[in-house]
Amino acid sequence: MDFSFKVILHNLPFLLAAAKWTLLISVAGMAISIFLGIFICAARISRAAWLRRAAAVYISFFRGVPLLVQLLVFFYMLPHVGIDLPAMAAAILAVGMCSAAYTAEILRGALQAIPAGQTEAADALGMSPVWLWRRILVPQALRLGMPSLVNELILLVKVSSLASVVGIGELTRVAQNITGQTYRPLEVYIAAAAIYFLINLVISQLGRVAERRLQLN
Amino acid sequence: MEFELFHRYGPALLRGFGVTILCWVAGSIGGIVLGFAIACLYRWSWRPVRWLLQAYVELIRGTPFMIQLFILYYGGPYVGLVLSPVQAGILSFVIYGSPYFSEIFRSGFGSIPEGQIEAARCVGLGEAAILRRIVLPQMLVLITAPLTNFIIILSKETAILSVVTVPELLYETQTMAAETFTYVEPFLVLSLCYWLLVVLTSWLGQKVEHRVTRHLRRANA
Amino acid sequence: MPDNRDSAEGAPIITVRAMSKRFGDFEALTDISIDVRRSEVLCLIGPSGSGKSTLLRCMNFLERYDEGEVRMEGELIGWRDDGAAPRRPLPSAVLREQRKHIGMVFQQFNLWPHFTALQNVAEALLRVKRLPRDEAFARAEAALGKVDLADKAGNHPSGLSGGQQQRVAIARAIAMEPRVMLFDEPTSALDPELVGEVLSVMKQMAAEGMTMVVVTHEMGFAAHVADRVAFLDRARLVACVPPAEIFGATPADERIRAFLQTYRERNVV
Ligand SMILES: Nc1ncnc2c1ncn2[C@@H]1O[C@H](COP(=O)(O)OP(=O)(O)OP(=O)(O)O)[C@@H](O)[C@H]1O
Numbered sequence: 001m002d003f004s005f006k007v008i009l010h011n012l013p014f015l016l017a018a019a020k021w022t023l024l025i026s027v028a029g030m031a032i033s034i035f036l037g038i039f040i041c042a043a044r045i046s047r048a049a050w051l052r053r054a055a056a057v058y059i060s061f062f063r064g065v066p067l068l069v070q071l072l073v074f075f076y077m078l079p080h081v082g083i084d085l086p087a088m089a090a091a092i093l094a095v096g097m098c099s100a101a102y103t104a105e106i107l108r109g110a111l112q113a114i115p116a117g118q119t120e121a122a123d124a125l126g127m128s129p130v131w132l133w134r135r136i137l138v139p140q141a142l143r144l145g146m147p148s149l150v151n152e153l154i155l156l157v158k159v160s161s162l163a164s165v166v167g168i169g170e171l172t173r174v175a176q177n178i179t180g181q182t183y184r185p186l187e188v189y190i191a192a193a194a195i196y197f198l199i200n201l202v203i204s205q206l207g208r209v210a211e212r213r214l215q216l217n
Numbered sequence: 218m219e220f221e222l223f224h225r226y227g228p229a230l231l232r233g234f235g236v237t238i239l240c241w242v243a244g245s246i247g248g249i250v251l252g253f254a255i256a257c258l259y260r261w262s263w264r265p266v267r268w269l270l271q272a273y274v275e276l277i278r279g280t281p282f283m284i285q286l287f288i289l290y291y292g293g294p295y296v297g298l299v300l301s302p303v304q305a306g307i308l309s310f311v312i313y314g315s316p317y318f319s320e321i322f323r324s325g326f327g328s329i330p331e332g333q334i335e336a337a338r339c340v341g342l343g344e345a346a347i348l349r350r351i352v353l354p355q356m357l358v359l360i361t362a363p364l365t366n367f368i369i370i371l372s373k374e375t376a377i378l379s380v381v382t383v384p385e386l387l388y389e390t391q392t393m394a395a396e397t398f399t400y401v402e403p404f405l406v407l408s409l410c411y412w413l414l415v416v417l418t419s420w421l422g423q424k425v426e427h428r429v430t431r432h433l434r435r436a437n438a
Numbered sequence: 439m440p441d442n443r444d445s446a447e448g449a450p451i452i453t454v455r456a457m458s459k460r461f462g463d464f465e466a467l468t469d470i471s472i473d474v475r476r477s478e479v480l481c482l483i484g485p486s487g488s489g490k491s492t493l494l495r496c497m498n499f500l501e502r503y504d505e506g507e508v509r510m511e512g513e514l515i516g517w518r519d520d521g522a523a524p525r526r527p528l529p530s531a532v533l534r535e536q537r538k539h540i541g542m543v544f545q546q547f548n549l550w551p552h553f554t555a556l557q558n559v560a561e562a563l564l565r566v567k568r569l570p571r572d573e574a575f576a577r578a579e580a581a582l583g584k585v586d587l588a589d590k591a592g593n594h595p596s597g598l599s600g601g602q603q604q605r606v607a608i609a610r611a612i613a614m615e616p617r618v619m620l621f622d623e624p625t626s627a628l629d630p631e632l633v634g635e636v637l638s639v640m641k642q643m644a645a646e647g648m649t650m651v652v653v654t655h656e657m658g659f660a661a662h663v664a665d666r667v668a669f670l671d672r673a674r675l676v677a678c679v680p681p682a683e684i685f686g687a688t689p690a691d692e693r694i695r696a697f698l699q700t701y702r703e704r705n706v707v
Pocket residue numbers: 461464466484485486487488489490491492493
């Protein structure tokens with residue numbers, strides 16, 4: 001066995017180009033995850049029992065079914081019910097919706113750390129619930145949940161590789177294609193792994209910096 | 218919905234379910250054993266070994282499972298490691314799970330106050346006895362929840378094994394869907410199956426946790 | 439104090455010679471030499487951070503001292519006594535053998551919370567002394583009886599008061615029949631009304647002739663029970679004298695005077 005760095009060097013541009021899509025899926029997925037997660041979290045702790053139950057079922061289902069299966073269902077279901085999304089958009093949506101279940105729980109945990117007195121103070125001032133959430137609770141929950149949210153983003157970078165199964169040309173898929181041409185799976189997949197690792201390293205470092213910034217204030 | 222399909226493909230699906238369970242259970246047990254070994258090595262060895270272990274943990278946790286699986290299954294033969302899909306699936310599970318398990322064990326070790334261990338050293342207990350009699354029983358209580366949690370996460374990752382043609386539940390379902398040109402129903406039913414599996418194991422996990430923490434609750438009563 | 443011990447002038451059981459200990463660049467103990475004599479009660483006092491705990495912990499090698507020697511009945515503690523430089527620590531089995539003879543009681547009790555009081559005491563008898571079960575538990579019960587806790591044998595630590603927990607910790611140590619007992623502020627974590635019960639157990643041990651080294655902030659105990667009092671200040675041993683010379687009208691050393699002065703001020707409430 002000769003480990004050929006030439007193969008890696010030769011194909012690196014393609015892999016890096018594909019990594020852009022990996023990043024897009026995970027970052028866009030994270031945005032959807034946070035946006036949806038806020039609402040699911042709000043429903044999860046709302047006063048209306050049916051909302052709470054609906055949120056609990058959502059969380060339980062999306063956390064209980066393998067993401068790969070969710071992706072497949074999404075891909076076969078959407079056309080079936082007459083929705084025609086580009087593959088990339090469908091993948092991002094699926095990843096985001098799944099992740100939202102986790103984000104909702106992260107935010108719920110963070111909200112519990114906010115003293116109830118703050119809510120009471122806002123109530124005493126006659127602040128509307130929407131305003132309370134937008135200005136007081138959500139910003140603090142995001143800050144408190146920051147470490148877990150960064151973790152979640154790292155997770156999304158990793159699970160974005162599943163999108164290769166439904167034919168999206170992100171990093172894993174492109175690595176597969178290159179392997180098909182070069183018959184050099186070891187080199188190509190190790191190179192892909194290194195790129196994933198570097199992306200996650202950068203994210204976790206950025207997360208640490210952000211955390212320190214937030215703490216100082 | 219064509220339930221007749223499920224009748225025809227029932228045996229294949231059941232076999233697939235068996236393979237899923239096999240990979241999951243074998244992978245979890247192997248991962249726990251390897252993870253425990255890593256955590257112990259980390260605790261009782263010199264700095265260079267620790268760096269190596271830390272690097273291993275970070276590398277595995279920083280890369281997707283699917284890529285690890287590909288390296289093992291497709292790359293393995295190039296270094297003389299020819300594995301069947303199921304073997305590759307289980308082995309990759311062991312490797313993938315071990316750093317997460319080792320971190321759980323490490324945090325468990327860390328949760329026992331140093332003073333208790335010093336007290337044990339003072340009466341002459343050896344390291345092995347301290348681990349077995351003082352550290353493990355107490356940390357078991359703390360780590361059951363994260364342990365079952367991660368085992369449940371692993372149960373879902375089994376679906377990824379279908380990508381390297383491990384004949385597990387998702388793979389068999391995909392085969393059925395492709396042969397019969399029905400897609401929506403099989404995957405919906407499949408989702409339900411996984412969901413039930415996860416709900417069931419979470420419930421079981423809670424039972425186990427309840428049992429394990431029994432003596433603690435009695436002690437605090 | 440009634441005294442049925444052989445003699446305060448007993449032979450040294452622990453000898454510390456020119457011992458130093460550093461934490462990184464920080465010198466926690468400098469050139470300490472002190473003897474612990476058989477059947478005596480030696481109290482260590484001094485300001486916070488002066489190195490009292492460190493000295494105690496070097497005596498059973500919970501901390502590795504850097505220079506000098508600690509010997510128990512002639513045997514070097516912790517390091518191999520083969521003259522090699524740098525010194526290498528003893529194999530762990532030998533170190534365990536040494537520690538069997540040195541009991542230790544901690545400020546924070548350090549009981550094992552998943553065992554009952556009885557199991558806490560019996561554990562080392564079973565696993566270190568390798569006594570048969572019946573004998574181990576009989577001895578453990580006897581030890582609990584000595585600290586007046588026979589009726590709490592079945593309680594877990596969470597079901598005991600602080601004073602009771604500390605007494606179980608003492609029973610755990612004396613059940614091993616050590617030659618020396620080390621106490622690191624055994625009453626500092628206790629509510630004031632629980633201090634007395636622990637001190638009276640310690641007084642009784644002293645009366646029975648146990649050799650004890652006690653780090654304490656209980657000046658009453660040091661003044662009335664100790665045979666000698668050692669004063670540490672900034673990593674150095676300032677004095678090691680009978681209590682009268684420290685708690686008498688005017689101690690010779692002004693560091694001791696200053697220490698006792700702040701001490702009195704703190705306690706005049
Ligand atoms: N593990 C350690 N690492 C670094 N420094 C230490 C360590 N243990 C103790 N020290 C330092 O050594 C000095 C002596 O500590 P020691 O605990 O012996 O003081 P002490 O006299 O027992 O004080 P106290 O009355 O507060 O218990 C202190 O300045 C302390 O900060």
